[in-house]
Amino acid sequence: MMHHFGRYVNNSLERPDAMNTLAGRAAENLAAVRRTVPLVHNITNFVVMNVTANALLAVGASPVMAHASEEVEEMAGLADALVLNIGTLSREWVSSMILAGRTSKARGKTVVFDPVGAGATRFRTETACRVLADAGVGIVRGNASEICALDEAARSAADPATPGAARPRGVDAIHATDAAVAAAERLAAGAGVAVAVTGPTDVVTDGRRRIRVAGGHPLMRRVTGTGCTASALIAAFAAVDPDPAAAAATGLAVFGLAGEIAGQGADGPGTFMIRLLDALHAVTPAQVRAGVRIEGG
Amino acid sequence: MMHHFGRYVNNSLERPDAMNTLAGRAAENLAAVRRTVPLVHNITNFVVMNVTANALLAVGASPVMAHASEEVEEMAGLADALVLNIGTLSREWVSSMILAGRTSKARGKTVVFDPVGAGATRFRTETACRVLADAGVGIVRGNASEICALDEAARSAADPATPGAARPRGVDAIHATDAAVAAAERLAAGAGVAVAVTGPTDVVTDGRRRIRVAGGHPLMRRVTGTGCTASALIAAFAAVDPDPAAAAATGLAVFGLAGEIAGQGADGPGTFMIRLLDALHAVTPAQVRAGVRIEGG
Amino acid sequence: MMHHFGRYVNNSLERPDAMNTLAGRAAENLAAVRRTVPLVHNITNFVVMNVTANALLAVGASPVMAHASEEVEEMAGLADALVLNIGTLSREWVSSMILAGRTSKARGKTVVFDPVGAGATRFRTETACRVLADAGVGIVRGNASEICALDEAARSAADPATPGAARPRGVDAIHATDAAVAAAERLAAGAGVAVAVTGPTDVVTDGRRRIRVAGGHPLMRRVTGTGCTASALIAAFAAVDPDPAAAAATGLAVFGLAGEIAGQGADGPGTFMIRLLDALHAVTPAQVRAGVRIEGG
Numbered sequence: 001m002m003h004h005f006g007r008y009v010n011n012s013l014e015r016p017d018a019m020n021t022l023a024g025r026a027a028e029n030l031a032a033v034r035r036t037v038p039l040v041h042n043i044t045n046f047v048v049m050n051v052t053a054n055a056l057l058a059v060g061a062s063p064v065m066a067h068a069s070e071e072v073e074e075m076a077g078l079a080d081a082l083v084l085n086i087g088t089l090s091r092e093w094v095s096s097m098i099l100a101g102r103t104s105k106a107r108g109k110t111v112v113f114d115p116v117g118a119g120a121t122r123f124r125t126e127t128a129c130r131v132l133a134d135a136g137v138g139i140v141r142g143n144a145s146e147i148c149a150l151d152e153a154a155r156s157a158a159d160p161a162t163p164g165a166a167r168p169r170g171v172d173a174i175h176a177t178d179a180a181v182a183a184a185e186r187l188a189a190g191a192g193v194a195v196a197v198t199g200p201t202d203v204v205t206d207g208r209r210r211i212r213v214a215g216g217h218p219l220m221r222r223v224t225g226t227g228c229t230a231s232a233l234i235a236a237f238a239a240v241d242p243d244p245a246a247a248a249a250t251g252l253a254v255f256g257l258a259g260e261i262a263g264q265g266a267d268g269p270g271t272f273m274i275r276l277l278d279a280l281h282a283v284t285p286a287q288v289r290a291g292v293r294i295e296g297g
Numbered sequence: 298m299m300h301h302f303g304r305y306v307n308n309s310l311e312r313p314d315a316m317n318t319l320a321g322r323a324a325e326n327l328a329a330v331r332r333t334v335p336l337v338h339n340i341t342n343f344v345v346m347n348v349t350a351n352a353l354l355a356v357g358a359s360p361v362m363a364h365a366s367e368e369v370e371e372m373a374g375l376a377d378a379l380v381l382n383i384g385t386l387s388r389e390w391v392s393s394m395i396l397a398g399r400t401s402k403a404r405g406k407t408v409v410f411d412p413v414g415a416g417a418t419r420f421r422t423e424t425a426c427r428v429l430a431d432a433g434v435g436i437v438r439g440n441a442s443e444i445c446a447l448d449e450a451a452r453s454a455a456d457p458a459t460p461g462a463a464r465p466r467g468v469d470a471i472h473a474t475d476a477a478v479a480a481a482e483r484l485a486a487g488a489g490v491a492v493a494v495t496g497p498t499d500v501v502t503d504g505r506r507r508i509r510v511a512g513g514h515p516l517m518r519r520v521t522g523t524g525c526t527a528s529a530l531i532a533a534f535a536a537v538d539p540d541p542a543a544a545a546a547t548g549l550a551v552f553g554l555a556g557e558i559a560g561q562g563a564d565g566p567g568t569f570m571i572r573l574l575d576a577l578h579a580v581t582p583a584q585v586r587a588g589v590r591i592e593g594g
Numbered sequence: 595m596m597h598h599f600g601r602y603v604n605n606s607l608e609r610p611d612a613m614n615t616l617a618g619r620a621a622e623n624l625a626a627v628r629r630t631v632p633l634v635h636n637i638t639n640f641v642v643m644n645v646t647a648n649a650l651l652a653v654g655a656s657p658v659m660a661h662a663s664e665e666v667e668e669m670a671g672l673a674d675a676l677v678l679n680i681g682t683l684s685r686e687w688v689s690s691m692i693l694a695g696r697t698s699k700a701r702g703k704t705v706v707f708d709p710v711g712a713g714a715t716r717f718r719t720e721t722a723c724r725v726l727a728d729a730g731v732g733i734v735r736g737n738a739s740e741i742c743a744l745d746e747a748a749r750s751a752a753d754p755a756t757p758g759a760a761r762p763r764g765v766d767a768i769h770a771t772d773a774a775v776a777a778a779e780r781l782a783a784g785a786g787v788a789v790a791v792t793g794p795t796d797v798v799t800d801g802r803r804r805i806r807v808a809g810g811h812p813l814m815r816r817v818t819g820t821g822c823t824a825s826a827l828i829a830a831f832a833a834v835d836p837d838p839a840a841a842a843a844t845g846l847a848v849f850g851l852a853g854e855i856a857g858q859g860a861d862g863p864g865t866f867m868i869r870l871l872d873a874l875h876a877v878t879p880a881q882v883r884a885g886v887r888i889e890g891g
Contacts (some may be wrong), residue, residue: 047346047362049641049682053818058863063818064711065641068684071717078714088346090365117361120375123368222578224350224360268575269355278862281816344643344659385643387662414658417672420665519875521647521657565872566652 022211022294026250027285029237034060038239041079041104042232043067043097045087045116048225051273052083055229058280059254061236072096076103080239083232084135086127087116094127098135105136110238110247113137114231119149129153132191139244140187141196141231144180151183154190177201181210194244198230202252206245213249214293215256217263219272230255233280246297253292258283260291319508319591323547324582326534331357335536338376338401339529340364340394342384342413345522348570349380352526355577356551358533369393373400377536380529381432383424384413391424395432402433407535407544410434411528416446426450429488436541437484438493438528441477448480451487474498478507491541495527499549503542510546511590512553514560516569523573527552530577543594550589555580557588616805616888620844621879623831628654632833635673635698636826637661637691639681639710642819645867646677649823652874653848655830666690670697674833677826678729680721681710688721692729699730704832704841707731708825713743723747726785733838734781735790735825738774745777748784771795775804788838792824796846800839807843808887809850811857813866824849827874840891847886852877854885 039062044052049065056063066075069092076082082104084097101111113135115128128150131137142150181203184195189207196204202213220226230252237251238244258279266272336359341349346362353360363372366389373379379401381394398408410432412425425447428434439447478500481492486504493501499510517523527549534548535541555576563569633656638646643659650657660669663686670676676698678691695705707729709722722744725731736744775797778789783801790798796807814820824846831845832838852873860866 045362046343046640047350050347050644050818053641054863054867057816057818064714065639065682066711066715067682068717070685071715074715074717088362088364091367117363120361121363121368121371123365123371222354224347224354267572268578269351270571270574270578273351273574274571274864274868275861277864277867281862281864342659343640344647347644385659385661388664414660417658418660418665418668420662420668519651521644521651564869565875566648567868567871567875570648570871571868 022246022249022253022297023289023292025241025246026253026292026294027289029241029247029250030254030283030288031285032240033236036240037062038080038236039064039078040081040083040232040235040239041066041075041100042083042085043072043093043100044083044085044228047087048228051225052229052232054277055280056232056236058277059233059236061239063232067093067096069096069099072100073103076100077107079104079109081109081235082111083114083235084111084131084137085114085116085228085231086124086131087114087228089124089127094130097131101131101135101137110138110235110244111136112139112141112231112235112238114228115140115142115146115150116228118142118146118153125149125153129157137191137193139194139196139234139238139248141198141227141234141248143227144177144197144199147180147187147195147197148183151187154187158190181205194248196234196248196252198227198252202256204245204249204252209245209297211245211249211294211296213252213256215253216259217272219263219266219269220259222269223273249294249297253294254283254288256293257288257291319543319546319550319594320586320589322538322543323550323589323591324586326538326544326547327551327580327585328582329537330533333537334359335377335533336361336375337378337380337529337532337536338363338372338397339380339382340369340390340397341380341382341525344384345525348522349526349529351574352577353529353533355574356530356533358536360529364390364393366393366396369397370400373397374404376401376406378406378532379408380411380532381408381428381434382411382413382525382528383421383428384411384525386421386424391427394428398428398432398434407435407532407541408433409436409438409528409532409535411525412437412439412443412447413525415439415443415450422446422450426454434488434490436491436493436531436535436545438495438524438531438545440524441474441494441496444477444484444492444494445480448484451484478502482507491545493531493545493549495524495549499553501542501546501549506542506594508542508546508591508593510549510553512550513556514569516560516563516566517556519566520570546591546594550591551580551585553590554585554588616840616843616847616891617883617886619835619840620847620886620888621883623835623841623844624653624848624877624882625879626834627830630834631656632674632830633658633672634675634677634826634829634833635660635669635694636677636679637666637687637694638677638679638822641681642822645819646823646826648871649874650826650830652871653827653830655833657826661687661690663690663693666694667697670694671701673698673703675703675829676705677708677829678705678725678731679708679710679822679825680718680725681708681822683718683721688724691725695725695729695731704732704829704838705730706733706735706825706829706832708822709734709736709740709744710822712736712740712747719743719747723751731785731787733788733790733828733832733842735792735821735828735842737821738771738791738793741774741781741789741791742777745781748781752784775799779804788842790828790842790846792821792846796850798839798843798846803839803891805839805843805888805890807846807850809847810853811866813857813860813863814853816863817867843888843891847888848877848882850887851882851885
């Protein structure tokens with residue numbers, strides 16, 4: 001994919017099309033992350049803690065993991081962004097998530113919520129609703145089924161007569177994607193958050209705009225925690241970009257480009273996983289400006 | 298190692314020898330895992346959660362990690378197999394293991410138990426006995442000392458006069474292996490489970506049959522969690538093979554072959570660990586049929 | 595860096611200079627770790643458990659992770675060294691750290707303490723002080739800010755009139771390093787421990803001696819858990835070397851050399867992390883004797 005930014009050089013008042021705007025913004029955000037090294041506080045799951053921390057370090061941010069109720073408010077008070085991820089949740093951790101989220105929100109920092117497995121068990125769905133309602137969430141990132149489950153549960157909580165109406169059971173993949181985009185837009189508008197639905201193509205919405213992000217590599221689905229890593233990278237980008245939808249879309253675009261780079265010559269999911277960290281570290285703002293595939297907004 | 302399956306082509310009624318039967322079954326099980334993508338629920342230790350999830354994804358299965366008492370029964374109710382691993386156990390997790398195990402057992406799904414460190418501390422040994430007695434375990438996988446400790450403790454619980462009689466202290470390695478096979482056969486017969494003792498050569502028994510599996514690579518002992526990964530892969534194979542001993546033996550055989558492939562050209566335990574994920578992803582049923590080293594049954 | 599050991603060959607009574615003594619000791623300690631395979635008990639954080647275990651296996655030691663209060667004393671009773679790391683602390687784990695530390699101390703085994711994030715939150719600083727006071731710690735390893743925070747908190751606890759006096763806020767890097775060395779020497783003398791401050795150059799002190807260790811690679815700062823890994827390796831070396839400062843310095847020197855080897859040709863932090871495990875496994879005592887950069891003592 002080629003962009004032709006040259007035509008804007010001589011006329012800075014000419015508004016570039018949205019795709020180029022977001023590609024440029026992705027490049028600027030990446031540069032800003034590396035310049036400012038934002039501290040990203042993660043209350044996340046045991047499976048991905050290591051790879052998430054490494055991805056944040058690789059891209060240029062600074063990770064911290066802390067979950068004890070005695071310290072999460074203080075830690076959130078130091079951080080530039082917060083990630084809440086319920087992948088291996090337990091009751092005490094959820095309380096810490098609420099405490100940390102409220103602190104971040106009060107300080108004007110962005111809270112990224114990853115509702116891992118929402119819809120799979122009642123405990124996860126209810127916890128996801130509670131975090132969404134009480135933890136100052138600014139951005140939600142999930143896959144299609146998680147976003148549909150969260151939308152349905154949120155609407156069901158608001159109006160007990162509606163549950164199950166739009167549940168995408170047994171539908172084909174295209175329908176599922178469409179359903180997820182509709183769910184994301186409802187969820188975004190209802191909760192006042194940006195929502196990112198990730199999959200073969202990612203969709204980001206804040207209820208008004210719809211941004212599509214392509215990229216990545218099929219091996220991403222064969223490595224655990226790539227979704228969780230996406231959420232963490234979004235938090236790093238949100239630390240330098242006050243627009244939640246733009247932060248989410250540009251973070252996903254850079255991650256997708258890194259995935260494409262990592263996939264070149266990878267022998268399998270093991271080497272891909274390692275090359276992905278290398279690519280997050282090596283990718284330059286210029287490569288991002290020229291190479292990300294992002295449109296809309 | 299070469300197999301000559303050609304001689305069975307013209308006479309499907311001729312019973313192939315057991316080794317070839319199991320090699321073919323390993324190939325079929327691998328293909329079935331990739332075709333059906335079984336969901337494997339893991340309640341496992343913090344050290345290996347990431348690598349275990351990645352190994353399951355690499356081989357073609359779908360992992361989920363969840364331990365909260367509020368959701369383990371529901372999650373086990375969705376899964377095609379369950380892994381219980383006490384590597385970093387604590388009291389609350391053991392309760393969740395029992396709940397999840399009983400659910401799986403009631404649904405006819407196989408529970409694989411990895412008694413990490415049984416024999417090292419009283420708490421581990423007692424916990425291992427409790428999980429074995431109460432969690433619907435169908436397959437136990439451990440190293441020689443874990444299996445000996447579990448056998449001894451199980452017999453001691455049944456007859457308090459017998460403890461310590463067969464404890465393999467200070468014996469040489471060959472004696473230890475023989476002792477472990479005897480312990481595995483007693484444990485299998487007594488508890489009505491299949492038992493896999495892994496080591497330089499693996500032995501699987503259900504109390505009636507004895508299957509030996511060779512393969513692997515010396516660097517496996519220099520990477521943490523290879524035993525735990527073996528247990529997780531056995532669970533994936535048990536999701537597609539109703540015979541616990543055959544599931545264990547074929548899962549170990551595929552893992553051993555992947556280890557052999559990964560070891561070719563590995564520079565050390567780091568690259569070996571990564572290449573092992575690549576090999577689990579790349580190995581084909583045809584390679585398995587021709588290359589696994591499995592006999593008995 | 596070249597050493598010229600030849601000149602000592604003909605006169606074993608001639609005392610080699612301190613640098614060469616420690617290089618030789620590093621080589622001997624590495625050989626002793628591989629020969630005796632010390633069991634290192636880790637009560638550590640979720641982020642680094644896997645990489646720490648792999649680093650210990652790679653260098654030739656045997657790791658065990660266990661944190662349950664029901665078993666930590668028994669496990670510490672089996673181990674040759676203990677690591678306490680508060681990276682993702684919670685109240686119950688701290689109790690287990692105290693229990694395990696006291697057991698190790700009573701058995702004459704070395705307890706290595708990694709006060710991750712001391713100074714960042716009140717809970718961490720207080721916990722770090724409590725572990726230092728109550729858990730039989732023999733060696734503390736931290737970065738400059740952690741060591742300064744721990745020194746300040748320890749002095750503040752001893753004399754409430756002194757807090758804040760020497761806090762290195764807003765000082766330049768050289769000043770910070772100097773302040774950290776001074777803090778390390780006070781902490782070592784006051785608590786009767788060896789203290790290792792790691793950074794671009796590491797400094798180890800037991801309050802009397804000051805040893806400097808160079809080595810490593812800039813990519814170490816882009817991989818999570820390298821500090822925690824250093825602490826774990828120090829514990830392995832302390833299992834074979836009764837002098838805490840020498841154990842810390844030689845462990846850090848071997849780790850630094852492995853980092854240099856790993857950095858040669860690494861494409862980024864992902865491949866570096868993997869090559870570091872390979873290098874810990876491959877590095878020989880002869881390479882250590884010739885290549886470590888360690889002086890003082």
